[in-house]
Amino acid sequence: MHKTTPFFVLQTRNLLVLWFVFFFGFSSAQDLFSAPQNPRAELNSNRLWWDVQHYALEIEVLVDQRKIVGKNTISYAVLPGVENTGIMQIDLQTPMEITKITDGEGNSLKFTQEPDSYLVEVKNVSKDSKLVVYFQGIPKVAPKAPWEGGFTWARDRTGATFVSTSCQGEGSSLWWPGKDHPTDEPQNGMTLKITTPSNLVGVSNGQLIQREEGEKKSSYTWQVKSPINLYNISLNAGRYQNWKQKYNGLNGELDLSYYVIAEDLDKSVTHFSDVKKTLDAFEYWFGPYPFYQDGFKLIQTPFLGMEHQSGIAYGNHFLKGYLGGDISGTGLGMLFDYIIVHETAHEWWGNSVSVKDVADLWVHEAFACYSEALFVSYHLDAKSGEDYILGLRENIRNDAPIIGKYGLGIEGSSDMYSKGANLLHMISKYHTQESWRQTLMGIQKEFYQQTVTGKQIEDYLKQKTPKADLSLIFDQYLRSEKIPILDIQKTKSGIKYQLKNCNESLVMPISLIFEKGMTPVWITASTQTAELSLDKTKLKSLKVDPGFYLNVKIR
Structure with a gap:
């Protein structure tokens, strides 16, 4: 997406909209009716009895072979009142492979391979414990990151290796082993130790807690203290330069950190001024940034972007708009960097408040898309914010319902972006600006760092919006493609x-x-x-x- 075709020169409205719609969800409606069941979507008996508390990942990147070798120490709790099958399902997709599994004391455990998962015998485990999973392989290369995920192996302008991961649709088990289901985020966070050739810097989510430099290899250990979506855990390696800022926000001082390729350092210092403006707007509308202890970070990547929690992937070429174009067609989208604003919104909508089933992915994308208009409203005025929202209607296809198929790992139409944003704006019409702001902040307080269902969000909005029967409006705009x-x-x-x-x-x-x-x-x-x-x-x-x-x- 970012390398061979200069999409950022697409300035005309029609071309940009067609490009945006194609990449953001061309397959959504087709998948809704024809895709097979995703085996990762099922919460079977071998996944239900244990709850992940923490992941400790250690991965070495073998650049010349495009291979990774590592281990994952999984700390888990045994849930009371749930049948303990004595079997744990650990997800890892081919061609990656598990080579060895031990318990917390180092005893080898028996396991068998299933399609894209492994069944591990852990009989007689009745208390909180650990599992250590050793793995290796040549991970799938992303065909069209970030929409078709995997590893992106690229070169920077000097020819040095530049690598990043993305796996929202495919799942984290595309490249590392764990319990790859959105309902089970590690409650105590995770660590990721990245070992790279010494000319590269390894960057991941959260805060850097240890750096070990050697003549041939260097290691970087990153820590996330908050619960985290597994698809948000990322590995990045490149000739990164780092610079930092402080942001004085609602919860005090927030660390802002930026990792960019060396040649882009100067332009990033100027261009990333959008970050503080974005945090100003969103802390006003939604309340405090959800991950103060983990910091805020932009990581330059060789693809457009992704909402990797506390380590947002950034590849918008330091341009205003969406690769230099305005998806709203109003001119207002050229006042900010789309990736910075949209992906930062996901820290609240998607990363703190996360859905249990991708069928409800509209909770992530509708609110994040709507947040772009709230950014405009905050920095300009309400009329400009509404103009931006109305401009997004040109992107709506009304091809299928926004809500997907539950329990199958199938999301709904890509209309969850622009149509979902227009639905939220319409609901705001039943509020004063202040009551609407309190409603948005209320969702963040009520469901802070939780996984939720779409129904929970619908019910909350219904409770706070007595002027209209939102159940009927949700049925019309989320579950039907017809526009009244x-x-x-x-x-x-x-x-x-x-x-x-x-x-x-x-x-x-x-x-x-x-x-x-x-x-x-x-x-x-x-x-x-x-x-x-x-x-x-x-x-x-x-x-x-x-x-x-x-x-x-x-x-």
Whole structure:
């Protein structure tokens, strides 16, 4: 995506939108109906009885062979009241392989290989314990990072090795062994020790706690203290230069750290000014950055970007917008670096509040996409924020529901981005700005560093939004691809109005607006025809508040 074709020169709206839609989810609708069940999605009896507490990964990168060799010490708790099968399923996808497994005392354990996983015999384990898994192999090369993940092996401008990982769709077991399921984040975090040739620097999530330099090899140990999505754990190696800042935020002083290829150091110092502006906006809207103890980091990568927790992958070529273009088509998207803003939003929406099933991935992507508009609103004004949201509608395909297939590892339509953002903006219309801000902060407080279901988020929003029955609106916009038509017919005394092309049960409060100085009028629209009296002045200038994502016909 980043190397062979100069996508950043695509300045025209249509080309940029087509490119964005293709890469962000071309296969989503197809996968929704035809993809086979993902074996990693099942919580079977060999995964249910134990809960991961901590991962301690140690990996050596053998650059010349494009191979990795390592071990993972898994600390786990035995859950009471759950049948202990005496078997643990450890996930690792071919061509990677497990060579040895021991318990915490170093005793070898028997294991058998299954498709993309291993079954380990751990009989008579009745208390918290450890498992040490040794592994090696040539990991899958990413065909189209980050959307088709794996290892990206690249060269920087001097010809030196530049390597990064991405595995959101494929899962962490693409390159290291563990319990690869979104419901089980390590409660006490993880460490990753990266050993590289001495000319490279190994960088991962969290804080650097140890550095060992040798003549031929160097090792870098990184620590994350917070729970973390497994797909967020990343390995990066390159000729990195590091510079740091401090941010005075709501929870005190936050470490900001930047790892960039040496030749890009100067431009990064100027360009990364967007980081503090982004944190200002999001701490205002959502509350404190969720990972103060782990710090905030941007890591330059040879692909566009990914929301790797406390170590965001950055590859937007130090350009404003999305590779130099504006996905909103309004010009507002050129005021900020899309990757910095969007991926930083994921620290709240996706990394702190994380979904248990990718069918609910809209919770990550709708809120992160909507956050771009909140950034604009914070730094400009509410009207500009709304203009940005309305511009995103050109990206919506309405090809399939936003919610995917539960229990199968299948996400919904890529409309979870722009359509999901428009849904959230529409819900904000039922609030004052302050009550909406308190609602967003409330979600972050209620579900801080937790895995959740989409229903939990829906229920919270319903509870905080008494002005509308959001259950009906969620059914329409999350579970159906149809966009309602608000049909308005002008009469001598006012209007007749009705919702069409929608669920029969849909009922929506909608704001009608008029020329400047006139008070908006709220109607409650349904599939039943209703009437409203309006004077001639209002009738003449009648419009529907554009913040409502509807097709409007006024006749």
